[in-house]
Amino acid sequence: MQxxxxxxxxxxxxxxxxxxxxxxxxxxxxxxxxxxxMKQINTLEERTGITLFARTNHGLQLTEAGKSFLQxxxxxxxxxxxxxxxxxxxxxxxxxxxIRIGTSxxxxxxxxxxxxxxxxxxNPHLKIELIPFENNAVNTVEILKNLGxxxxxxxxxxxxxxxxxxxxxxxxxxxxxxxxxxxVTHPLCEKSEIAISDLKGQKVLLIHKNWNVYxxxxxxxLIARGVTVEDFDLFNLGAYNxxxxxxxxxxxxxxxxxxxxxxxxxxxxxxxxxxxxxxHSPTPxxxxxxxxxILIKISKERNYE
Numbered sequence: 001m002q003x004x005x006x007x008x009x010x011x012x013x014x015x016x017x018x019x020x021x022x023x024x025x026x027x028x029x030x031x032x033x034x035x036x037x038m039k040q041i042n043t044l045e046e047r048t049g050i051t052l053f054a055r056t057n058h059g060l061q062l063t064e065a066g067k068s069f070l071q072x073x074x075x076x077x078x079x080x081x082x083x084x085x086x087x088x089x090x091x092x093x094x095x096x097x098x099i100r101i102g103t104s105x106x107x108x109x110x111x112x113x114x115x116x117x118x119x120x121x122x123n124p125h126l127k128i129e130l131i132p133f134e135n136n137a138v139n140t141v142e143i144l145k146n147l148g149x150x151x152x153x154x155x156x157x158x159x160x161x162x163x164x165x166x167x168x169x170x171x172x173x174x175x176x177x178x179x180x181x182x183x184v185t186h187p188l189c190e191k192s193e194i195a196i197s198d199l200k201g202q203k204v205l206l207i208h209k210n211w212n213v214y215x216x217x218x219x220x221x222l223i224a225r226g227v228t229v230e231d232f233d234l235f236n237l238g239a240y241n242x243x244x245x246x247x248x249x250x251x252x253x254x255x256x257x258x259x260x261x262x263x264x265x266x267x268x269x270x271x272x273x274x275x276x277x278x279x280h281s282p283t284p285x286x287x288x289x290x291x292x293x294i295l296i297k298i299s300k301e302r303n304y305e
Contacts, residue, residue, distance in 0.1 A: 148281035
């Protein structure tokens, strides 16, 4: 294939020779030697088993078979060029298609806010579209299992078991801190940092066991040091409403500061963290791959802690 053609270039040579009636004139139009033109026509005739031209002292004349072949060759070239144009148009539209980012209360697209200007510098043509979804047990599983269909990517926390169960993959950006969300009426709300010792004999809410191995390590530490841990099933507004209603702290994740107005985020004196990244299909499109690679590059340059 030459010059973006999908048809045999000898067809173009054949059309040029047929139109000019001369190897020499065709060579001038094609900017190649007459010998090269003759060789291409001879090769075409040998491959097809058809005599396309009658060579006479008065020049070249198309045979009856050559005239028939001429009509079809014109059609082949025209159809091929239209096919290429159509495919390029589709490809262009796909390249311009927005990357669809799923967003919910617990999977906000806020991470884009501070990096969007840098993303645009690297790829000014990249566009995004936010697709909201309700954060419930059924939705979150179905969306992650079907990434690439209605939603391309979701930003979220994870561990390896989480990815395996949901049939998706993750591009790690950095680790997020595990923090406290404390009801504004709770005494610990006044502290700038909460230690596990501050919670001895008290109750905290924590996502259920086996949801995430990193959070399970924190669970073990809390229980071993005399903290009463009560489970909730899913990180959603219902869990945070429960924390407010029962007036107890809930273990939350950095970046979820605005989930509930009656909860204040307070730092912890531990170093427990959880992986955060871009969840995507195991077979992402080129555009999604580029988007992810840009985010990883920015994350590394910023050296997130």
